[in-house]
Structures are given as C-alpha cells and as structure tokens.
Amino acid sequence: MNKDHMSDTLTTLDMNAFERFTKRSVWPAYAGFWWALLYAVLVRFYEAAAGIIGGYGQLSDPRAFSMASYGAGVLIMICGFILLGLVKPWGLTFPVWVPHFRHKRIPRLFILIPTLFSSAMLIAHGTTGIVTKTLFLIGAIPLELQGWAVIDKVRLAIWDLCFYEPWFLIMGILSGLAAAYYAHASGVMLPRLRQWVIRFVLVVSLLTSLLIASIVLGVSDILSF
Structure with missing residues (x-):
C-alpha cells in the first residue's frame, strides 16, 4: 500500500457517515440537474406560456407573471448546469472565452460560497413554506398575498404544500450535497469541511427562523410565488 493510498484510507476512517456519503456520492449533482431542468421546463416555462397550473386564481398582471416565470425558468436551468459542473471536469476551470483566466482553475470559494448560499436559501424557502402553509391550513395564521385579482387561498396553500x-x-438538499462532494473533490481538508457544515446549518436555521417569523407576523409575503 503506497503512502497516498494509506493517507486517503486513514482520512476516510476519520470521517463520519455524512462525510463518507458526500465524498463518494456524485448522484446528487445529476439528480439536482434533472430536478432543476424538469421544473424549469414543465412548470416555469409552462406557466409563462399557458397560464397558472392548478387554477387557483387570477393574477392582477398576467404579463408580469409570465415574464417573471420565464426569467425564473432560465435562472433555474443555469443553476442546474452549475450543479452538473461541480462533478464534471469542465466545471473546474474557466472557459476559453473568459479573458486572462481561460483554462485556469476556478478558486474553490468562487464555487462553494454561492452554491452553499443558494442551497441555504432553497432549504429555508421550502421549510418555511411547508411550516407556514400548514399553519394557515389549520387556521393558526392568516395568509396575506399580493398580485392576485382573485385567489382561492386554501387551494393555493395545498398546491404549494404538495408541490412547490x-x-x-x-433542490436545496441536492445542491448542498453536490457542494459537499465538490468540497471533498477539490481538496478541502476535513476540519475545514466540518466548519463549513456547521456554518451552513446555522445559516439555514437563522434564515428559516427569520422567514417564518416575518410571515407569521405579517411582515413579508416572500413565499407567495
């Protein structure tokens, strides 16, 4: 057994179950890519072209909604390709069309920081939506929405709770797992990786708490789309 292989084996033995899983698992990036692509095409682009899925109301400005859905669909597709780049060779270096940086390795933090932040926002968004829509359906809190001329709040809440x-x-979980794999593959040391995981969990917890509080207190309708 050579020294490098022995070192890698010892490092793996020092890992917990989550770290061993993320070190070996490429599939979350591929699953995240398809999850994003299907959502962008079958939901956002469809909504923009044909109207709202579910038939739970009429928008005050359908044209603005259509443009926003197209934009969201394009952004989601880009995010999906970024996840794919986390596990592909072409995602490790700058493309040839980037002046002064072509073929140079992309700094780890340039990839990890926005990916982890996006993952945290997605998880916080989904968790907050599930909690607040459930609270609304059981009659614990009101649901204030803007941009609707006519709206069936109960049907909208059920649709959001079951789908959106x-x-x-x-998507946030898959993105976070893909980022963890990339951290392993790009050489982030185990102690530093654990620090990043702790910070990520704290950020997600803080974001989720703030979003839930803002909606329960009627301060924000950020999760109404």
Whole structure:
C-alpha cells in the first residue's frame, strides 16, 4: 500500500457517515440537474406560456407573471448546469472565452460560497413554506398575498404544500450535497469541511427562523410565488 493510498484510507476512517456519503456520492449533482431542468421546463416555462397550473386564481398582471416565470425558468436551468459542473471536469476551470483566466482553475470559494448560499436559501424557502402553509391550513395564521385579482387561498396553500415547497426543499438538499462532494473533490481538508457544515446549518436555521417569523407576523409575503 503506497503512502497516498494509506493517507486517503486513514482520512476516510476519520470521517463520519455524512462525510463518507458526500465524498463518494456524485448522484446528487445529476439528480439536482434533472430536478432543476424538469421544473424549469414543465412548470416555469409552462406557466409563462399557458397560464397558472392548478387554477387557483387570477393574477392582477398576467404579463408580469409570465415574464417573471420565464426569467425564473432560465435562472433555474443555469443553476442546474452549475450543479452538473461541480462533478464534471469542465466545471473546474474557466472557459476559453473568459479573458486572462481561460483554462485556469476556478478558486474553490468562487464555487462553494454561492452554491452553499443558494442551497441555504432553497432549504429555508421550502421549510418555511411547508411550516407556514400548514399553519394557515389549520387556521393558526392568516395568509396575506399580493398580485392576485382573485385567489382561492386554501387551494393555493395545498398546491404549494404538495408541490412547490417540497421542490425547493429537495433542490436545496441536492445542491448542498453536490457542494459537499465538490468540497471533498477539490481538496478541502476535513476540519475545514466540518466548519463549513456547521456554518451552513446555522445559516439555514437563522434564515428559516427569520422567514417564518416575518410571515407569521405579517411582515413579508416572500413565499407567495
């Protein structure tokens, strides 16, 4: 057994179950790519072209909603390709069309920080939506929405609870797992990786708490789309 292989084996033995899983698992990046692509095409682009899925109301400005859905769909597709780049060789270096940086390795933090922040926002969004829509359906809190001329809040909440919010939550989890794999593959040391995981959990917890509080107190309707 050579020294490098022995070192890698010892490092693996020092890992907990989550760290061993993320070190070996490429599939979350591929699953996240398809999850994003299907949502962008079958939901956002469809909504923009044909109207709202579910038939739970009429928008005050359908044209603005259509443009926003197209934009969201494009952004989601880009995010999906970024996840794919976390496990592909072409995602490790700057493309040839980037002046002065072509073929140079992309700094780890340039990839990890926005990916982890996006993952945290997705998880917080999904978790907050599930909690607040459940509270609304059991009559614990009101649901204040803007941008609707006519709206069936109960049907909208059920639709969000069964479809939209789980999508955000699952997408955030897949994105976070893909980022963890990338951290392993790009050489982040185990102590530093554990620090990042702790910070990530704290950020998600803080974001989720703030979003739930803002909606329960009627301060924000950020999760109404």
